[in-house]
Amino acid sequence: MSTVLARQNRLKIVSLLSPAYIWLTVAIFLPLSAMLYFSFLSDVPFGDAEWHYTSENYQAFFQTSTYATLLWKSIKLGLTVTVISVLVGFPCAYVLAKAIKGKSREALFLLVILPFWSNSLVRIFCWAIVLRGNGVLELGLNAILPFEVDVNLMFSTPAIVIGLVHSYLPYVILTSYLALQAIDDNLIDAARSMGANKLTILWRVILPLSLPGLLAGAVLIFVPVVGSFMEPRILGGRVGTYFGTVIEDQFVAVFNWPLGAALSFILLAVVLVILATASPALRRAQT
Amino acid sequence: MKNTYLVWAGKVWLGLILFFLYAPIIVMAFMSFNASQYYQLPFDFSLKWYEKLGQNTEILNAATRSILIALATTVIATILGTAASLALFRFEFRGKRFLQVMLFPPIAIPWLITGTAMLIFFYGVGLGRGTPSVLIGHVALALPYVIVVVSARLATFDPTLEEAARSMGADSWTVTRRVTLPWIASGIIAGALFAFAVSFDQFVVSYFLSEPGDSTLPVLIYTSIRKGFTPEINAISTIIIVISMAVMLFAARFSNFGGER
Amino acid sequence: MADVSVQNVTKTFGSLKALNDVTMHFPDGGFFALLGPSGSGKTTLLRAIAGFIFADSGSIHIGDQSVEHIPVEKRDIGMMFQNYALFPNMTVADNVGFGLRVRKVGAAEERRRVSEALELVQLGQLGDRKPHQLSGGQRQRVALARAIVTNPKVLLLDEPLSALDKSLRVDMQIELKRIQREIGITTIFVTHDQEEALTLSDKIGILRQGTMIQAGPPREVYNNPVDVFTAEFLGEANILTGQSGLALSSGGADIKLPHSATPQSTLAVRPENMSISISEPDGDEISKLPATLVRRIFAGAMATCVLKHNDNTFKVIARDQDIPDLPEGGEIWLSWKPEHTIVVPEGSVGFDPN
Numbered sequence: 001m002s003t004v005l006a007r008q009n010r011l012k013i014v015s016l017l018s019p020a021y022i023w024l025t026v027a028i029f030l031p032l033s034a035m036l037y038f039s040f041l042s043d044v045p046f047g048d049a050e051w052h053y054t055s056e057n058y059q060a061f062f063q064t065s066t067y068a069t070l071l072w073k074s075i076k077l078g079l080t081v082t083v084i085s086v087l088v089g090f091p092c093a094y095v096l097a098k099a100i101k102g103k104s105r106e107a108l109f110l111l112v113i114l115p116f117w118s119n120s121l122v123r124i125f126c127w128a129i130v131l132r133g134n135g136v137l138e139l140g141l142n143a144i145l146p147f148e149v150d151v152n153l154m155f156s157t158p159a160i161v162i163g164l165v166h167s168y169l170p171y172v173i174l175t176s177y178l179a180l181q182a183i184d185d186n187l188i189d190a191a192r193s194m195g196a197n198k199l200t201i202l203w204r205v206i207l208p209l210s211l212p213g214l215l216a217g218a219v220l221i222f223v224p225v226v227g228s229f230m231e232p233r234i235l236g237g238r239v240g241t242y243f244g245t246v247i248e249d250q251f252v253a254v255f256n257w258p259l260g261a262a263l264s265f266i267l268l269a270v271v272l273v274i275l276a277t278a279s280p281a282l283r284r285a286q287t
Numbered sequence: 288m289k290n291t292y293l294v295w296a297g298k299v300w301l302g303l304i305l306f307f308l309y310a311p312i313i314v315m316a317f318m319s320f321n322a323s324q325y326y327q328l329p330f331d332f333s334l335k336w337y338e339k340l341g342q343n344t345e346i347l348n349a350a351t352r353s354i355l356i357a358l359a360t361t362v363i364a365t366i367l368g369t370a371a372s373l374a375l376f377r378f379e380f381r382g383k384r385f386l387q388v389m390l391f392p393p394i395a396i397p398w399l400i401t402g403t404a405m406l407i408f409f410y411g412v413g414l415g416r417g418t419p420s421v422l423i424g425h426v427a428l429a430l431p432y433v434i435v436v437v438s439a440r441l442a443t444f445d446p447t448l449e450e451a452a453r454s455m456g457a458d459s460w461t462v463t464r465r466v467t468l469p470w471i472a473s474g475i476i477a478g479a480l481f482a483f484a485v486s487f488d489q490f491v492v493s494y495f496l497s498e499p500g501d502s503t504l505p506v507l508i509y510t511s512i513r514k515g516f517t518p519e520i521n522a523i524s525t526i527i528i529v530i531s532m533a534v535m536l537f538a539a540r541f542s543n544f545g546g547e548r
Numbered sequence: 549m550a551d552v553s554v555q556n557v558t559k560t561f562g563s564l565k566a567l568n569d570v571t572m573h574f575p576d577g578g579f580f581a582l583l584g585p586s587g588s589g590k591t592t593l594l595r596a597i598a599g600f601i602f603a604d605s606g607s608i609h610i611g612d613q614s615v616e617h618i619p620v621e622k623r624d625i626g627m628m629f630q631n632y633a634l635f636p637n638m639t640v641a642d643n644v645g646f647g648l649r650v651r652k653v654g655a656a657e658e659r660r661r662v663s664e665a666l667e668l669v670q671l672g673q674l675g676d677r678k679p680h681q682l683s684g685g686q687r688q689r690v691a692l693a694r695a696i697v698t699n700p701k702v703l704l705l706d707e708p709l710s711a712l713d714k715s716l717r718v719d720m721q722i723e724l725k726r727i728q729r730e731i732g733i734t735t736i737f738v739t740h741d742q743e744e745a746l747t748l749s750d751k752i753g754i755l756r757q758g759t760m761i762q763a764g765p766p767r768e769v770y771n772n773p774v775d776v777f778t779a780e781f782l783g784e785a786n787i788l789t790g791q792s793g794l795a796l797s798s799g800g801a802d803i804k805l806p807h808s809a810t811p812q813s814t815l816a817v818r819p820e821n822m823s824i825s826i827s828e829p830d831g832d833e834i835s836k837l838p839a840t841l842v843r844r845i846f847a848g849a850m851a852t853c854v855l856k857h858n859d860n861t862f863k864v865i866a867r868d869q870d871i872p873d874l875p876e877g878g879e880i881w882l883s884w885k886p887e888h889t890i891v892v893p894e895g896s897v898g899f900d901p902n
Binding site: 009010012013016017019020021023024026027028029030031032034035038044045046088089091092094095096099100108110111112114115117118119120121122123125126127128129130132135136166169170173198220223224226227228229230233234244247248251252257260261264267268271275 | 293294297298300301304305307308309310311312314315318326367368370371373374375378380386389390392393395396397398399400401403404405406407408409410411423424426427430431434459484487488490491494495505508509512513516520521524527528531532534535536538539
Binding site: 187194 | 622624626704
C-alpha cells in the first residue's frame with residue numbers, strides 16, 4: 001500500500017519537475033559543459049576543420065599579460081561600480097525602509113526598482129545621448145553656469161561607470177531594503193533605551209544586521225559588471241576594451257571560439273569563486 | 288529638531304537618486320520628439336521619427352519577432368515553472384535542495400557566459416543560430432524567475448487547506464484546481480509578467496543566438512547604435528521602455544513586491 | 549532610583565486620543581501595573597514615560613527631572629520589550645553589555661557588571677550563547693538582565709510575559725518580583741492580564757480609551773471598583789443594576805442594600821463571595837435569592853456554577869466540596885454577606901489620583 005503511494009508520488013514529482021529541469025539542463029548546464037569541452041580544442045569541430053585537444057587556449061591567458069591585464073581591469077571596474085552603488089544605494093534603502101511609512105513608501109520603492117526592469121541596453125543608450133559632446137548634460141550645465149564648460153564624458157571610463165551604476169544600483173537598493181525592513185523596530189528602540197545614539201545604533205545594530213543583504217546586493221552587481229561588454233562598447237568606445245569585450249570579439253568578430261570558450265570559463269571561475277565566498281552571506285540574506 | 292533634519296536630508300538623497308535614475312530616460316524620450324537629427328536644441332516638436340519608424344520594416348519585423356518570442360517564452364516558462372513550483376512545495380524528496388540551488392546559475396552567471404555557452408552548444412548539436420535557439424535560451428532564463436515568484440506565493444499558502452479539501456473527498460487534481468491554483472493565481476500572473484519582461488528586454492543571450500538579419504529588437508538596436516545613432520532609435524527605445532515599465536507595474540501589483548506583509 | 553510622576557498627559561495620533569489627561573504617581577521603589585484592554589493607551593503611556601513618544605501636553609517627571617524634552621537615550625531607563633528585542637547578531641553577554649559599552653564604562657567593569665547581572669537572573673553560564681540558542685524563558689531573563697545592568701532610574705516592561713506559556717509565566721512572575729525587590733528599582737509594567745497585575749503590583753492603574761479610570765492598590769481597586777467596566781475588567785462580577793434589583797426583590801429574593809445605596813444603585817458581587825445552599829439560608833443580614841442551577845463546571849479544586857434567577861444569569865465560584873450535589877436544573881438558594889455587596893458609582897470616571 002505505502003509503496004504504491006510512494007510510487008504514485010514519485011511519478012507526480014517526476015512529471016511536474018522534469019519539463020522545467022530538462023529545459024534548464026539543455027539550455028544552461030549542457031552548454032556550460034560544452035563550453036568547457038570546447039575550451040580544450042584547437043579549432044571548432046565543425047565542417048572539415050582540423051582540430052585536436054590542447055591546453056593552448058588557457059596557456060594564452062597565462063603567457064601573454066594582455067588577457068590577465070584586461071581581467072584585472074574588468075575586476076577593478078566591478079569593484080568601482082560596486083563600491084559606488086553601495087555607498088549611494090544603502091542610505092537610499094535606509095531612508096525607504098525606516099524613514100518613510102505607508103503607501104508612499106511602497107510607491108517610492110517601486111519607482112526605484114522600476115528602471116531596473118526596463119531594457120538595460122536602452123538605458124545605456126539614454127546615457128549616450130546625455131553624455132556626448134554637445135549633449136544634454138553640456139547644454140544643461142552651460143545654461144546654469146556663468147562660464148562655458150566643455151563636457152564630453154562620452155567614450156571615457158567615467159561614462160562607463162556612470163552607465164553601469166545606473167544599470168545596477170537598484171540591485172543593492174532592493175536587497176538592502178529587504179534586509180533593513182526585516183530589522184525589528186523594537187531592536188532600535190531597545191538600543192535607544194540603553195542610551196545608544198544614532199551613530200552607535202547604525203554601527204552596532206543596523207549595519208551588522210543588514211550586512212547579508214548589503215553583501216548580496218554587492219555580489220549581484222559585481223558579477224555581471226565583471227562580465228559586461230555592451231556597456232563598455234557603447235559608452236567607452238576605444239577605452240572600452242575589457243575582458244567581456246574580448247570574449248565577445250572571439251565569438252562575433254575573430255571567430256576563435258575555443259579561445260573565447262577558455263576566456264569565458266576563466267571568467268566563470270572568477271565568478272564562482274566570488275559566489276562561493278559570498279554564499280554564506282547570500283544564504284542568510286535569503287531567509 | 289536634529290532628527291527631522293536627518294530625515295529631510297535622507298529624502299533629498301532619495302530624490303536625487305530618483306532624478307539620476309529617470310532623468311536620462313526622460314531626456315531620451317524627449318529627444319524622440321525633437322525634429323533635429325543631431326539632437327540639437329532648441330526643441331522642435333515633431334512626430335517624424337515615429338512616422339519613419341512606421342515605415343521601417345526591419346525594425347517592425349524585429350519588434351514583431353521580439354513580442355512573439357516573449358509571448359511564447361511567457362507561456363512555456365509559466366507552465367513549466369508553475370508545475371515545478373508545485374512539486375517543490377508539495378513534496379519532500381531527496382535532492383530537493385539541489386534542485387532549488389540549480390535555479391541560481393541561470394540568474395547569477397553573467398549572461399555573456401551563458402550566451403556564448405549556448406551558442407557553442409546549439410552549434411554543436413546542429414541547431415545553430417536563429418529564433419528557435421533564442422526561444423530555448425529565453426525560456427531557460429525566465430524559468431528561475433517564475434519558480435521563485437510562484438514559490439514565494441506558495442509559501443504563504445496554508446497546506447492544511449489542501450488537507451481539508453482532501454478530507455472532504457477531493458482528489459489531488461481537484462485540490463490543485465479548486466484550492467491551490469486560485470490561491471497562487473496572483474503569483475502565477477506575476478511570474479508570467481516577469482517572464483515576459485526577461486525575454487522582451489533580453490539582449491545579451493539574443494545577441495549571440497540571433498541570426499544576422501533575423502534578430503530581436505534589442506539586438507537590432509545595438510547594431511544600429513554602433514553604426515551611429517539616430518532619433519529613430521530614441522523613438523523605438525521610448526516605446527520599449529514604456530512597454531516594459533507597464534508590464535513591471537502590473538507584475539508588482541500582482542506579486543505584492545516590496546509591499547508590507 | 550527615582551519616582552515617576554505623570555501629570556495631565558495628553559497625546560493624540562491623528563484623530564485618535566491615545567492618552568486623555570492622564571495623571572498618575574509612581575512612588576520610588578514600587579511595582580506598578582498599567583492595565584487595560586488593547587487600545588486603552590497603556591502602552592502609549594509607557595512609551596511616553598520611556599521617551600519614544602512625546603506628549604502633546606502635560607508633564608512627566610523621573611525623579612526631580614522634568615523629561616518632556618529629553619529623548620529616550622538620555623533618560624536613563626531600562627526597558628523590556630514584548631518580543632524581548634534581543635540583538636540577534638550579538639551574544640548574550642554583548643546584549644547585556646550593550647548599554648554599558650555605550651556608556652563607556654571600560655572592558656573590565658563591563659565584564660564584571662554583565663556577569664553580575666547574568667548571575668542575578670540565573671544565567672551565569674550562558675554568556676557566550678546567541679539569542680536564537682536560548683529558550684523563551686531564558687531570552688526573557690537576558691532581556692531583564694539587559695534592562696537593569698545599567699542601574700537605570702526606572703524599569704519599564706511592555707507585556708514582558710505575554711509570549712510565555714502559563715506555567716513558565718507564573719515562575720517568571722515570582723522571579724521578576726524577587727529581582728525587583730532585590731534591587732529596589734521603580735518598575736512600571738504594562739499588561740492586559742488582570743491576574744498578573746493583581747499578583748505583582750503595589751498599585752495598578754486601569755486605562756480605557758486613553759483615560760485613567762482608576763488607580764490604587766490592587767485590593768482597593770478590586771473591592772471598590774469605580775464603575776461597572778472596572779468591576780468586570782478586574783476579576784469577574786455579578787452585576788445587579790437598579791432595575792433588576794427591583795425585579796429581584798420579588799419571588800422570595802431579599803437583597804440588603806448598604807447605607808450608601810439607593811434602590812436605583814448598581815450593585816456588584818464577586819462570584820467567589822457568593823455561596824450556594826439547598827435550603828433557604830437563615831439570618832437577617834444575609835442577601836439571598838432563589839435560583840436555578842444551569843450548569844456546573846468542574847475545574848480541579850474549584851468549580852464554577854452558572855445560575856439563573858428570572859432572566860438574570862449569575863456566576864458562582866466555590867470550592868467543589870462546598871457545592872451541594874444537585875442535578876442541573878435543580879432549585880437552590882444563592883446568598884452573600886452584606887460586606888460583599890459592592891455599590892458601583894453610576895457612570896463615574898472621576899477619582900482621586902493619589
